[in-house]
Amino acid sequence: MSLKILVLAKQVPDTRNVGPDAMTPEGTVNRSALPAIFNPEDLNALEQALRLKDQFPGTTVTVITMGPGRAAEVIREAMYRGADGGYLLTDRAFAGADTLATSYALATAIKHVCPNVDLIIGGRQAIDGDTAQVGPQVAEKLGLNQITYTEEVLSLKDGKITVKRHIDGGVETVESPLPCVLTVNGSAAPCRPRNVKRVMKYKRCLAPMELAPETTFADLPYASEYEKKPYLKLGQLSCADVNADLQQCGLAGSPTKVKNVENIVFKAKESKVLTGSDEDVNGLIQELLASHTIG
Amino acid sequence: MNSVFVYCELEGTKVAEVSQELLTKGRKLANTLGVQLEAVAAGSGITGKVESQILPYGVDKLHIFDAEGLAPYTSKPHTAVLVNLFKQEQPQICLMGADVVGRDLGPRVSSALHSGLTADCTALEIGPHEDKKNGKTYENLLYQIRPAFGGNIVATIVNPENRPQMATVRSGVMKAEVLDPNYKGEVIIEDVAKFVPEAEYVTKVLDRHVEAAKNNLKGAPIIVAGGYGVGSKEGFDQLYELAKVLHAEVGASRAAVDAGFADHDLQIGQTGVTVRPKVYIACGISGAIQHVAGMKESGIIISINSDENAPINTIADYVINGTVEEVVPKLIKYYKQNSK
Numbered sequence: 001m002s003l004k005i006l007v008l009a010k011q012v013p014d015t016r017n018v019g020p021d022a023m024t025p026e027g028t029v030n031r032s033a034l035p036a037i038f039n040p041e042d043l044n045a046l047e048q049a050l051r052l053k054d055q056f057p058g059t060t061v062t063v064i065t066m067g068p069g070r071a072a073e074v075i076r077e078a079m080y081r082g083a084d085g086g087y088l089l090t091d092r093a094f095a096g097a098d099t100l101a102t103s104y105a106l107a108t109a110i111k112h113v114c115p116n117v118d119l120i121i122g123g124r125q126a127i128d129g130d131t132a133q134v135g136p137q138v139a140e141k142l143g144l145n146q147i148t149y150t151e152e153v154l155s156l157k158d159g160k161i162t163v164k165r166h167i168d169g170g171v172e173t174v175e176s177p178l179p180c181v182l183t184v185n186g187s188a189a190p191c192r193p194r195n196v197k198r199v200m201k202y203k204r205c206l207a208p209m210e211l212a213p214e215t216t217f218a219d220l221p222y223a224s225e226y227e228k229k230p231y232l233k234l235g236q237l238s239c240a241d242v243n244a245d246l247q248q249c250g251l252a253g254s255p256t257k258v259k260n261v262e263n264i265v266f267k268a269k270e271s272k273v274l275t276g277s278d279e280d281v282n283g284l285i286q287e288l289l290a291s292h293t294i295g
Numbered sequence: 296m297n298s299v300f301v302y303c304e305l306e307g308t309k310v311a312e313v314s315q316e317l318l319t320k321g322r323k324l325a326n327t328l329g330v331q332l333e334a335v336a337a338g339s340g341i342t343g344k345v346e347s348q349i350l351p352y353g354v355d356k357l358h359i360f361d362a363e364g365l366a367p368y369t370s371k372p373h374t375a376v377l378v379n380l381f382k383q384e385q386p387q388i389c390l391m392g393a394d395v396v397g398r399d400l401g402p403r404v405s406s407a408l409h410s411g412l413t414a415d416c417t418a419l420e421i422g423p424h425e426d427k428k429n430g431k432t433y434e435n436l437l438y439q440i441r442p443a444f445g446g447n448i449v450a451t452i453v454n455p456e457n458r459p460q461m462a463t464v465r466s467g468v469m470k471a472e473v474l475d476p477n478y479k480g481e482v483i484i485e486d487v488a489k490f491v492p493e494a495e496y497v498t499k500v501l502d503r504h505v506e507a508a509k510n511n512l513k514g515a516p517i518i519v520a521g522g523y524g525v526g527s528k529e530g531f532d533q534l535y536e537l538a539k540v541l542h543a544e545v546g547a548s549r550a551a552v553d554a555g556f557a558d559h560d561l562q563i564g565q566t567g568v569t570v571r572p573k574v575y576i577a578c579g580i581s582g583a584i585q586h587v588a589g590m591k592e593s594g595i596i597i598s599i600n601s602d603e604n605a606p607i608n609t610i611a612d613y614v615i616n617g618t619v620e621e622v623v624p625k626l627i628k629y630y631k632q633n634s635k
Contacts (some may be wrong), residue, residue: 133414148372235401256454257426257452259451276618293574
């Protein structure tokens with residue numbers, strides 16, 4: 001039995017390692033100070049997909065990521081670790097999407113690239129939004145069942161998958177018919193590392209979006225390689241490629257609007273020294289509550 | 296006018312605390328809007344058992360869905376309950392808990408109804424909104440306030456056009472208060488089969504264990520960690536109390552673990568767990584390099600130490616010079632006084 005597995009992955013700013021320069025003096029996010037990384041729980045998701053590939057020869061693991069050209073890095077990284085290929089879903093029309101417009105775009109792309117998918121696996125949530133919404137929203141849009149907070153895939157047979165998942169204060173073992181959508185917890189098995197041979201094989205993989213303006217694969221230093229090895233050209237999909245309804249994409253397709261944003265200013269580590277007096281402790285608590293640091 | 300709805304989460308026949316917190320908040324929002332508060336409870340064998348846990352929070356209408364397949368919770372049947380009920384009742388606001396159930400269910404319902412959902416709100420208010428682009432103003436929108444971007448910003452989100460305006464809120468963020476123990480609300484026993492087609496019961500729950508959760512140090516936004524300076528196993532009880540009020544997890548340094556004050560699985564540091572919480576409260580921890588390696592990327596570090604030259608103070612944002620037994624009770628006291 002071989003399976004068609006799609007992994008949903010996202011490139012995110014590394015919000016866990018926020019330094020004092022994460023915010024500009026004007027109070028906006030200083031993106032250049034935050035490295036772009038593979039969303040951590042999407043790596044846990046990839047590992048679950050690769051384990052099924054190990055178990056069922058002939059299984060394909062394909063990554064779908066939505067973002068600008070540089071997000072193709074996520075596809076390459078997944079290929080270094082064992083994924084077969086991927087698609088970069090990229091279009092200006094997708095800009096400003098909230099979770100609902102994002103899941104619409106992803107669901108539309110999934111129908112386009114793999115209408116007979118067996119399993120869709122993504123991380124539980126992305127660290128830049130922490131919403132955990134896109135997985136279930138994609139499942140609903142495709143009319144598929146979902147298993148969220150997955151800890152481990154226990155078995156897959158006779159068109160059914162058995163999964164151990166986290167619930168509040170415990171664990172649950174559930175069985176669902178395929179196809180379905182899984183979202184995987186950060187506490188699940190970590191992703192296997194890169195494989196050196198795969199890195200050598202796929203390091204020149206590029207999505208057309210990553211090329212400099214007005215250039216094609218034929219203009220690249222290793223142009224003949226791209227002729228001989230079609231897998232070096234990563235899949236790329238625009239809004240039109242997947243026949244997405246513009247009204248449901250990007251800002252236009254997003255019911256939620258950001259009314260305003262307040263910054264929590266991160267100070268350099270200049271310690272504020274307090275005594276253990278009632279007055280000092282009370283003042284600290286009030287300060288932390290006012291800045292939404294606690295509470 | 297369209298009502299405010301709260302989805303009540305159940306464990307067996309017990310209504311979750313977070314749902315009662317949201318009913319309390321929902322009552323206030325309904326009052327501001329001048330509309331009714333309605334609640335939804337879906338489970339098995341719940342009729343006659345959940346009403347008294349829901350109505351006293353000021354619920355005008357309680358919709359009960361009682362059928363065998365609705366407990367334990369699975370995604371699709373509960374989605375069908377809410378989606379079909381909301382198509383019929385057209386609520387303007389829907390609130391649910393930001394725990395495993397709410398975060399599994401909320402996005403599905405919002406996706407089916409094409410309505411906006413904001414996760415993990417820390418505050419909910421009612422107010423106007425002006426859309427400068429299309430020159431429209433909206434009255435009485437739900438302001439959904441939440442930290443974003445890894446907790447580095449706080450955003451206010453609105454859903455101007457789509458209904459219901461959906462939000463999830465974590466347990467403990469809002470306060471549960473009974474409005475009137477004898478509040479007279481209408482109870483409607485709904486016909487489940489009309490809302491949930493048989494084909495929706497697809498997930499089989501094979502096995503289920505609910506028990507006291509093991510620690511969740513890695514994912515905790517706030518950690519209260521104790522070191523040798525806490526002095527004893529009993530001293531850690533204070534830290535657990537502080538952690539409880541802050542919704543934090545308790546961790547420990549190696550010195551505290553070796554001294555038997557705390558369990559080994561609580562150890563933070565090079566040979567324990569590496570953590571990156573938003574707030575790290577180090578109680579009586581001197582700050583050996585091995586410990587610092589496991590927590591230096593925390594957002595805000597608060598050090599409570601009687602030794603003002605403790606190495607950890609150099610990386611702390613706030614240093615409180617004092618003993619743990621003196622300062623921790625004060626943190627608890629003033630947090631309780633100032634929050635909510």
